[in-house]
Amino acid sequence: MRNFNKNKFKKLIEVSSGREKADLLIKNCKIVDVYNAEIYDGHIAIVDGIIAGVGEYEADKVIDACGAYASPGFIDAHIHIESSYLSPEELGRLIVPCGTTTIIADPHEIVNVCGLDGLDYMLEASKRTALDIKMMLPSCVPATNYEHAGAIIDASAMRRPIKNEAILGLGEFMDFVGVTNATDEVLDKLMTAYENDKIIDGHCPALSGNLLNTYVSAGITTDHECSTTKEMIEKIRRGMYVQLREGSACHDLENLLEGLTTMNSRRCLLCSDDRQPKTIFEKGHLNDHLRICVNKDLDPIIAIQMATLNVAECYRLYDRGAIAPGLRADIVLLDNLANFNVNRVFIAGQEVATKDKYLLPIEKYSINKVKGRMCVKDFSKDKLKFSLKTGDVNIIDILPGGVLTAKGKAKVEISEDGDFVYNSNEDIVKIAVVERHRNTGNVAVALIRGYGIKEGAIAISIAHDSHNIIVVGVNDDDMSLAVDKLIEQAGGIVLVKDSDVIASMPMEIGGIMSSKSGEWVSETLNMIHDLAHSELKVNEEIEPLMVLTFMSLAVIPEIKLTDMGLFDVNKMKFISVEIEKDI
Amino acid sequence: MRNFNKNKFKKLIEVSSGREKADLLIKNCKIVDVYNAEIYDGHIAIVDGIIAGVGEYEADKVIDACGAYASPGFIDAHIHIESSYLSPEELGRLIVPCGTTTIIADPHEIVNVCGLDGLDYMLEASKRTALDIKMMLPSCVPATNYEHAGAIIDASAMRRPIKNEAILGLGEFMDFVGVTNATDEVLDKLMTAYENDKIIDGHCPALSGNLLNTYVSAGITTDHECSTTKEMIEKIRRGMYVQLREGSACHDLENLLEGLTTMNSRRCLLCSDDRQPKTIFEKGHLNDHLRICVNKDLDPIIAIQMATLNVAECYRLYDRGAIAPGLRADIVLLDNLANFNVNRVFIAGQEVATKDKYLLPIEKYSINKVKGRMCVKDFSKDKLKFSLKTGDVNIIDILPGGVLTAKGKAKVEISEDGDFVYNSNEDIVKIAVVERHRNTGNVAVALIRGYGIKEGAIAISIAHDSHNIIVVGVNDDDMSLAVDKLIEQAGGIVLVKDSDVIASMPMEIGGIMSSKSGEWVSETLNMIHDLAHSELKVNEEIEPLMVLTFMSLAVIPEIKLTDMGLFDVNKMKFISVEIEKDI
Secondary structure, three states: OOOOOHHHHHHHHHHHHOOOOEEEEEEEEEEEEOOOOEEEEEEEEEEOOEEEEEOOOOEEEEEEOOOOEEEEOEEEEEEOHHHHOOOHHHHHHHHHHHOEEEEEEOOHHHHHHHOHHHHHHHHHHHOOOOOEEEEEEOOOEOOOOOOOOOOOEOHHHHOOHHHOOOEEEEEEEOOHHHHHOOOHHHHHHHHHHHHOOOEEEEOOOOOOHHHHHHHHHOOOOEEOOOOOHHHHHHHHHOOOEEEEEEOOOOEOHHHHHHHOOOOOHHHEEEEOEOOOHHHHHHOOOHHHHHHHHHHOOOOHHHHHHHOOHHHHHHOOOOOOOOOOOOOEOOEEEEOOOOOOOEEEEEEOOEEEEEOOEEOOOOOOOOOHHHOOOOOOOOOOHHHHOOOOOOOEEEEEEEOOOOOOEEEEEEEOOEOOOOOEOOOOOOOEEEEEEEOOOOOOOOEEEEEEEOOOOOOOEEEEOOOOOOOOEEEEEOOHHHHHHHHHHHHHOOOEEEEEEOOEEEEEEEOOEOOOEOOOOHHHHHHHHHHHHHHHHHOOOOOOOOOHHHHHHOOOOOOOOOEEEEOOEEEEOOOOEEEOOEOOOOO | OOOOOHHHHHHHHHHHHOOOOEEEEEEEEEEEEOOOOEEEEEEEEEEOOEEEEEOOOOEEEEEEOOOOEEEEOEEEEEEOHHHHOOOHHHHHHHHHHHOEEEEEEOOHHHHHHHOHHHHHHHHHHHOOOOOEEEEEEOOOEOOOOOOOOOOOEOHHHHOOHHHOOOEEEEEEEOOHHHHHOOOHHHHHHHHHHHHOOOEEEEOOOOOOHHHHHHHHHOOOOEEOOOOOHHHHHHHHHOOOEEEEEEOOOOEOHHHHHHHOOOOOHHHEEEEOEOOOHHHHHHOOOHHHHHHHHHHOOOOHHHHHHHOOHHHHHHOOOOOOOOOOOOOEOOEEEEOOOOOOOEEEEEEOOEEEEEOOEEOOOOOOOOOHHHOOOOOOOOOOHHHHOOOOOOOEEEEEEEOOOOOOEEEEEEEOOEOOOOOEOOOOOOOEEEEEEEOOOOOOOOEEEEEEEOOOOOOOEEEEOOOOOOOOEEEEEOOHHHHHHHHHHHHHOOOEEEEEEOOEEEEEEEOOEOOOEOOOOHHHHHHHHHHHHHHHHHOOOOOOOOOHHHHHHHOOOOOOOOEEEEOOEEEEOOOOEEEOOEOOOOO
């Protein structure tokens, strides 16, 4: 609750009563009252980072809002910082000028790579941005038992970090099968949250009926995986807070707004899940969510509630979410409630951004503890060879959207020693996953169709959820060169053509985030995308990097490749590349 | 949060999934979904007192609701158990059949009399009813420094009890002057709540503008003292939860419903403040509040939210307030959402009431520690004498409503030794307050006009907030007899006429609550009221007991009598009965 001493407390009352001057007065605002869902004119008095009140006050410093709308600062209910490819400090620099003052972040990507060192890094880095980053403790590391991640965070490993005041709760509980089956390990994990009175985020796409009852009865409170309004109503009915997602990858918001009513909107929250720099530069952050809402004729204040009050209530952040006495002075001044263009942003009473510009100096936390996470044993080109006998193979067929795949079949040409022979008339290439956390030396190879690549190779170290190395290419030389270069640069992305590196983006933070600026990352990614299409001839219909990042995601059907082999998601077992004949 | 062990947790999931049978299935309900504000048909499965889910389930026991409406059990957001004149167990017996399953109780009456012994008694007694009683720690004991109460609970005395898990927060902070002036003692009290992450209830009638900002900035979250809708909107605007009060004494609900909107209703709660047995028998409890709402054309589910979900959210009771998986099985079956007649009530999955009948056996907690609180030193008839010189006196003028008084003047006849001479043609009589907690021997005497009494005397030991003895009468003999008898019976109410006790109601629990049944208390009070009017000729326009209980309440203007003397509330100082001449 309150974190101040008696003197500050007394000071707050003295200022609120008008007996002492405030530090800051933001005058002439149209204030968004999120409780009554009304707008009223007023001046906001602030002392020691806290709102003393709206009324007639004197202050040491006065800022004239000139009739701008004053909203509580926006709160992103669910986001993975790592999916921006940026450090926390850098993401803060980009999204604070969009009016975002708090985010609820689940660092499962970096914890999958670096374990609790990753969590520590994120917590420390988060202190170095004005953005208030509330951190969840990842609940599913590793995501499945069908891959090697950089860490195993079981219930006993959770017991200390969950007590950390800086940890808000347990991150999205993706193992809904484990929950609904009440597996022992899952119960232990959930109990750590209960014993410490912490909230548990959820992740339960398409769960309904008694299975959904089960998931919710386990104490899981939120979900961001609704695709239909029917799902949304069902989840709200059971007491879940539904997070309407609008990110760089997934765009559910507009569709789900159909399910919103004046009755249930207060159990709905806005979230990104992921937000890439390019999207932030072109559209913004939560201010863009709000624009989308208002363009669908939603009352702007109902929309704002979903990015402020409702999120604060859900996550028990009693000190924010509205402009009211005693709450944190997290305030965004907006031109109007249609375009939501941001004028100025205050966090804890400090002016932190004006139009598009983050104002504070940034001193980033050292990345030493999360760098160089390339523990690859004995990788060589030979590990990319197949030993096929017939050439009748199971194949990964990319589906539109790039996340789901189909389990296809093909007959491919094989060399004398059983290796795959690339045929440029057919869109089938090798794909490999190289384990990079535990020096296992694991390399799994398979074939993929629909990627389009006709030259060279692409290697990346962002591959949900374990973030091993994924490489795809038309020949083993380029593929192995790409992997070698990737390891050398401590992870990220490498494009190779004809034995040359034609583009690369190092991602030194665990091999999944860059320590550079959002502008640089955005431009570099643009360039890499362009070159992937223009030089390597990757299929124009697909997003070359995003597709690869999902080819290891063993929870999404039908067939994926992990460092342990080719995995049939529906049957939940590994299969060989070569189709085995029935005897 | 969750209070169960791993085995129970696993069991819940097993039942919720349908793999194991529930304990109880309440089938064929029209379920009130308080999140979407919709009704849907379903069967409620319950195990170990928790809702496993709504769906198709099997159970050891099946109850057919036959299409009754299933609502979450009602939660009274603010009530003083003592104002019912009943023990907690007995109040539970009366209100549970009205559909109330939780109450938020502020025991400041009994703590004013018995100190922390009173709190302990209330906590223990509360365990012996199925009604779930959440207790607040009284914040203003004594209510003012202008009277002697039975205890002083300052910040240091609060430090231990506030940590008790059974204490939900700090009770209504009536000393809003102290808050807005940031007095040291008040800051210390409020800090005890913050340091223990506990909520603080408020009480700030007619506070507005910067003063209201100040009160709220101090972290006070609720208020039940709104008289106008303007006040209500202002308080909601500042983040307060507004409790719409409908009790035996105060009837604000219907008026305040005018200020309710679909936008702000989720920050509004229903409460009683007080509820006498007679009212409960004639009208019910929160089911009557709901009736009133619906009769004013409020959507019944919006009304129900104000007695369920909203209260649970406000008081951070995450385990109740809706019919949803994982929540307490506190369920009330209603005939319909117009008359709210109660069919059956379940608390933590146990059937505790059917139409009008509490089902469980009652074994009351011993009242020994809170009995016999009559520590009156050297009371005698002589202490009722005045020593007046002129007969020009300040007088307490009763105003309609019976709570406020006016500071009046009169010229009265005095005897040779300066005592007041009663004149049956004038409606002026003696009133006295006899200190009964600390053996001070204090007796303060004054004159009151408008009470109407023409015979005998009435003495009571319920006198807000310190609950000293108040006695009024036409002659000293009857007055002192009434006081003596009151002391003898360990408090309550005594009516005397012509040296005989014509009626009495002992209230052995601290002199403010009866240990008998609600029916007996109601009948006895009826009889006492009738006799007060018919035999003692108390003014028919006023409620004889209620008026007396407010004549000591030194926070309500204009002029009141405490054990320390006649008190001018507006000037906040004691005055003499005799009007002092200017020199």
